[in-house]
Structure formats: C-alpha cells, structure tokens
Amino acid sequence: MEQAVQWIAPVTTSIAAVMVALNGGARLTGYGFIVFAIGSIAWSAYGWMTAQDNLLIQNLILLAINLLGIWRWLGRTARYEEGAEAASEEAETPMVSAAALAGLDAVDREGERIGSVVDAMIACDSGRMAYATVSVGGVGGVGEKLFAVPWRDLRISTDRVEVNSLASRLHRASGVEADHWPGSAGKDWDRPAAE
Known part of the structure; x- marks a missing residue:
C-alpha cells in the first residue's frame, strides 16, 4: 500500500499542477483542484504511514486549501460562467462575457488563426473598450508579439475575435512591449516595422 x-x-500532484496552470476556465481549474485534493490525501497517507508528521500536517492544510479551490472554481465561478452563457443564449444579438474575452482565438480578416486575446483596456470616462491586446505567434508566450488593436479594428463573436489585418502583415510589424502597453491604440498599430 505504501508503494x-x-x-x-506525485503523479496526481503533477497532473493537477498542469491542469491549473493551463487556466482553461472554471471547470478545468476546478477539476485540477479535485486532483490536487486527491494528491493531498495521498501525501497525507504517506506521511502518516512513514511517521512524517510534517508531511502529514502540511498536506492536511493543503487539502483544506484545495477544497476551497474546488468550491471557488466548480461552485462560484462555474455558476458565473453559466450565467454569462445563459445571457448569451437569451440575447437578441450575440453577446460574450468580458471575462471570457481574454483567451478567445484571434483570426485575421481572412479567417486565419493568428493568436489569442490577452486582455482588453476600457476607457473609464466612456465605459467603452479602447483596445484589445492580442498575442500573435510564439509558443506559450515565448516569441509572441503583442498588439494593441483598436476597437474599430475588431469584430467580436462568441467564439473568436476577428482582427482587421492580415497575419503576414502582423508578422512583419513590431507590436507593443509586454510590460508597457500604450495609453491608446494608434492608427498604425499593424504597420510593418520596415515601412
């Protein structure tokens, strides 16, 4: 049994860490906390079997934290996502939750997938979206370019965001710094760097 x-x-803890790190929405994250809880129970059992009180106590505390994560992600946040989905289904025109905007696929005007939405900036005085920050290219954030795409150059649907530009143009453009987004999106946001 001990073996x-x-x-x-360790296997359940590793799987859970990947599930939570993927940030794939309330359900996946919540299931990740369930797997974490199983790992905490297993680590607690191992600590008890091997008389490692520190391991036992630590994992009983982690079990309580994991139960909180399950409640938050499979209870509270999942209900919010369901509420947003219900609103989208009942609306006369398509709607998408502002929280769901980050993570949506981004496509160019020809429908080619270019990346995903990272976030959106909203002007406090008007309450309108100023621009969406879109990640183009790269893998897991490495080698990506970020663009501040003005609201006028976006078309949002429930499952993706269409950017009024072309993938080939964006790959030649410079984009914005990951740690310094602009105060507003310029007209030339997608101009190739050589022009």
Missing part, C-alpha cells in the same frame, strides 16, 4: 501511495501522490 502505491508513493506513486499516486
């Missing part, structure tokens, strides 16, 4: 627990504990 089985010795394998279950």
Whole structure:
C-alpha cells in the first residue's frame, strides 16, 4: 500500500499542477483542484504511514486549501460562467462575457488563426473598450508579439475575435512591449516595422 501511495501522490500532484496552470476556465481549474485534493490525501497517507508528521500536517492544510479551490472554481465561478452563457443564449444579438474575452482565438480578416486575446483596456470616462491586446505567434508566450488593436479594428463573436489585418502583415510589424502597453491604440498599430 505504501508503494502505491508513493506513486499516486506525485503523479496526481503533477497532473493537477498542469491542469491549473493551463487556466482553461472554471471547470478545468476546478477539476485540477479535485486532483490536487486527491494528491493531498495521498501525501497525507504517506506521511502518516512513514511517521512524517510534517508531511502529514502540511498536506492536511493543503487539502483544506484545495477544497476551497474546488468550491471557488466548480461552485462560484462555474455558476458565473453559466450565467454569462445563459445571457448569451437569451440575447437578441450575440453577446460574450468580458471575462471570457481574454483567451478567445484571434483570426485575421481572412479567417486565419493568428493568436489569442490577452486582455482588453476600457476607457473609464466612456465605459467603452479602447483596445484589445492580442498575442500573435510564439509558443506559450515565448516569441509572441503583442498588439494593441483598436476597437474599430475588431469584430467580436462568441467564439473568436476577428482582427482587421492580415497575419503576414502582423508578422512583419513590431507590436507593443509586454510590460508597457500604450495609453491608446494608434492608427498604425499593424504597420510593418520596415515601412
């Protein structure tokens, strides 16, 4: 039994860490916390079997934290996502939750996938979206370019955002710095760097 627990504990903890790190929405994150809870139980059992009180206590505390994560992501946040989905289904015109905007696929005007929406900036005085920050290219953030795409150059649907530019043009453009977004999106946001 001890040998089985010795394998279950690190495997479940590793799987859970990947699930939570993917940030794939309330359900995936919530299920990740369930897997984390299983890992905490296994680590607690191993700590008890091997008389490692510190391991036992630490993982009982982590179990309580994981239960809080399950409640937050599969209870509270999942209900909010369901509420937003219901609003979208009942609306006369298509709607998407502002929280769901980040993570939507971004396509160019020909429908080619170019990346995803990172976030959106909203002007406080008007309450209108100023621009969306769109990540283009790269893998896992490495090698990506960020663009501040003005609201006028976006078309938002429930499952994607269309950017009024072309993938080939964006790959030649310079974009914005990841740690310094502009105060507003310029007219030449997608101009190739050589022009």
